[in-house]
Amino acid sequence: MELLILIVVISVVAVATIGFVVGSAVRRRPRRTLTGGGTEPRLPAAGDDGGQPRPGAGGIEGGRASPPAAGAATIEPAPAAPGAAPQVEGEAPTPAPAAAVEGVAAPVPPRQRPPVETPAPAAGRLVRLRLRLSRSQSALGRGLLSLLSGDRLDEETWEDVEATLLVADVGVTATSELVAALRERTKVLGASGPDQARAMLRDELLAQVGTTADRSLRTSVPDRPAVVLVVGVNGTGKTTTCGKIARLLVADGRTVVLGAADTFRAAAADQLQTWGERVGAETVRGAEGGDPASVAFDAVKRGIESRADTVLIDTAGRLHTKTGLMDELAKIKRVVGKHGPVDEVLLVLDATTGQNALVQARVFTEAVELSGVVLTKLDGTAKGGIVIAVQRELGIPVKLIGLGEGPDDLAPFEPEAFVDALLGEPA
Numbered sequence: 473m474e475l476l477i478l479i480v481v482i483s484v485v486a487v488a489t490i491g492f493v494v495g496s497a498v499r500r501r502p503r504r505t506l507t508g509g510g511t512e513p514r515l516p517a518a519g520d521d522g523g524q525p526r527p528g529a530g531g532i533e534g535g536r537a538s539p540p541a542a543g544a545a546t547i548e549p550a551p552a553a554p555g556a557a558p559q560v561e562g563e564a565p566t567p568a569p570a571a572a573v574e575g576v577a578a579p580v581p582p583r584q585r586p587p588v589e590t591p592a593p594a595a596g597r598l599v600r601l602r603l604r605l606s607r608s609q610s611a612l613g614r615g616l617l618s619l620l621s622g623d624r625l626d627e628e629t630w631e632d633v634e635a636t637l638l639v640a641d642v643g644v645t646a647t648s649e650l651v652a653a654l655r656e657r658t659k660v661l662g663a664s665g666p667d668q669a670r671a672m673l674r675d676e677l678l679a680q681v682g683t684t685a686d687r688s689l690r691t692s693v694p695d696r697p698a699v700v701l702v703v704g705v706n707g708t709g710k711t712t713t714c715g716k717i718a719r720l721l722v723a724d725g726r727t728v729v730l731g732a733a734d735t736f737r738a739a740a741a742d743q744l745q746t747w748g749e750r751v752g753a754e755t756v757r758g759a760e761g762g763d764p765a766s767v768a769f770d771a772v773k774r775g776i777e778s779r780a781d782t783v784l785i786d787t788a789g790r791l792h793t794k795t796g797l798m799d800e801l802a803k804i805k806r807v808v809g810k811h812g813p814v815d816e817v818l819l820v821l822d823a824t825t826g827q828n829a830l831v832q833a834r835v836f837t838e839a840v841e842l843s844g845v846v847l848t849k850l851d852g853t854a855k856g857g858i859v860i861a862v863q864r865e866l867g868i869p870v871k872l873i874g875l876g877e878g879p880d881d882l883a884p885f886e887p888e889a890f891v892d893a894l895l896g897e898p899a
């Protein structure tokens with residue numbers, strides 16, 4: 473009996489002790505929070521990576537709403553940071569507009585616009601960006617300079633000069649003319665030192681690039697918006713160029729409407745709109761797969777209504793072998809023409825594609841009358857000579873050059889500044 477009483481007493485004491493210990497532990501644990509706000513660590517929830525507490529997750533940070541929980545209706549494109557490149561193909565896709573999310577209960581905030589930026593002025597851009605031509609500078613400019621500055625200009629040297637020009641995509645005709653002119657001059661002057669060689673080369677390159685063509689962009693006409701059509705094969709940089717031109721115009725105090733007539737690729741319209749929003753330009757867009765001519769027509773209509781200075785129309789990248797697509801381009805021009813003439817048709821060519829760019833250009837010339845060329849990606853190539861080939865073979869002036877992916881990496885083409893950039897600083 474005494475043994476039984478002892479066992480009962482021990483059990484009671486043991487149960488009381490366990491209860492006290494467990495109770496204390498529970499009181500010491502942090503309180504669970506659904507918002508994770510304040511200073512308390514947020515407990516991991518389903519879908520969190522690694523279950524690590526994330527300070528501020530789910531709350532408000534730096535004045536911007538944090539990403540919403542799954543199913544909430546607050547998916548918004550983040551505003552572009554100043555200087556950041558806009559979204560392009562291959563990057564994370566733009567989230568679907570909140571209004572398109574099904575089964576949404578919460579109110580949908582309006583599309584958050586990036587802050588409007590102040591683009592760099594057009595004047596002197598090429599001089600500022602001349603370092604971007606460094607690859608062409610070392611291959612073409614410096615290559616020729618070192619050959620022509622030598623003591624002896626024998627046949628082998630002239631062959632090297634010719635090869636250097638051809639490799640830099642100057643083109644066969646222009647290369648023969650250049651070599652003939654340089655030979656003639658050195659025959660008269662004899663072998664020359666670096667300064668003379670530089671001056672002679674500068675003259676002859678300038679003669680090939682041409683200094684008399686009208687390279688101005690017709691982006692302003694009386695009593696109506698000027699209409700600029702931007703064409704070219706896919707991936708050459710049309711959308712980017714439209715965005716960059718809009719910035720150039722806005723920097724010059726103009727108002728711009730953008731027309732997203734690339735209805736084949738939905739992301740292209742988003743991309744163009746993002747460019748527009750960064751400088752406060754309106755974008756007219758249509759349904760994916762819709763009629764590009766109708767979008768272009770509406771964009772010009774909008775430009776007229778809003779008394780914009782310029783309407784820039786981005787078209788789809790079209791393969792030059794597809795006759796149907798080329799016909800469509802002609803249709804866009806025809807339909808837009810109902811409002812008034814198209815003032816500028818710019819062909820965007822990727823400088824890195826070399827002579828292939830010329831083949832593309834010829835086909836485009838047949839579909840629509842081109843008024844100028846934009847040569848993009850000159851920053852990524854040693855073939856700066858393509859500037860000469862394009863103009864010589866097509867008779868169309870290069871009006872703008874692309875020198876990088878940055879928003880202000882587009883410069884008006886100035887022959888003197890370009891040739892100087894190719895030749896680099898005098899030694």
Ligand SMILES: Nc1nc2c(ncn2[C@@H]2O[C@H](COP(=O)(O)OP(=O)(O)OP(=O)(O)O)[C@@H](O)[C@H]2O)c(=O)[nH]1
Binds near residue numbers: 708876
């Ligand atoms: N390095 C460099 N990249 C450029 C330049 N211009 C455009 N790009 C890049 O080229 C790529 C294609 O540019 P897009 O503007 O999308 O070309 P697109 O012709 O509109 O393409 P599609 O819509 O598919 O027809 C992007 O990654 C641009 O950032 C340039 O001057 N230099």
